[in-house]
Amino acid sequence: TQLLEQSPQFLSIQEGENLTVYCNSSSVFSSLQWYRQEPGEGPVLLVTVVTGGEVKKLKRLTFQFGDARKDSSLHITAAQPGDTGLYLCAGLNNFNKFYFGSGTKLNVKP
């Protein structure tokens, strides 16, 4: 059972376009992390969102945690080739266990 579903699974866009990645669940999480992973490397933590409705910005990346703490979104403005990678969300439940989403593979073409 996949607790966290990400969409889309794959995304190929041109440099300069905007995009949104979604992370959805029927379960409530204490917090949610977003990671970016490049091929052959470990995931790098981008942000943690904790409060329902919270919005965090990291340069061109905007992260939002749903009001009910069951879903999250990542929006990238004016994507660049350096944004290419596998984006993973991970939810932390009240028992301190992490659950990873299914992943979104993003390719930004120059």
Place this chain on the structure above:
Amino acid sequence: DTEVTQTPKHLVMGMTNKKSLKCEQHMGHRAMYWYKQKAKKPPELMFVYSYEKLSINESVPSRFSPECPNSSLLNLHLHALQPEDSALYLCASSSRTGPPYNEQFFGPGTRLTVL
């Protein structure tokens, strides 16, 4: 220092070999994790150590044997692996301060190939 280190970076082994993967962190974190990741898939949890004790074993075959010698080190001993065990093995650590502020930090991984 927010770094988790893993050695070796790459490992090729035969099905009869015995090898070990090593992971180290100096962030004072008291929880450490082993994950297995196949290409284009999310990481799959294998083991969790909390305060140097094994707290979670996700039904991993006994050919994988974890060890936590101290709070900074985590090993994964490998014996009689199968070709389907070839994957990226990731180590992570977290402060284990409890939800909601617990965050995992990952190492760069060991790319394992079993021939």
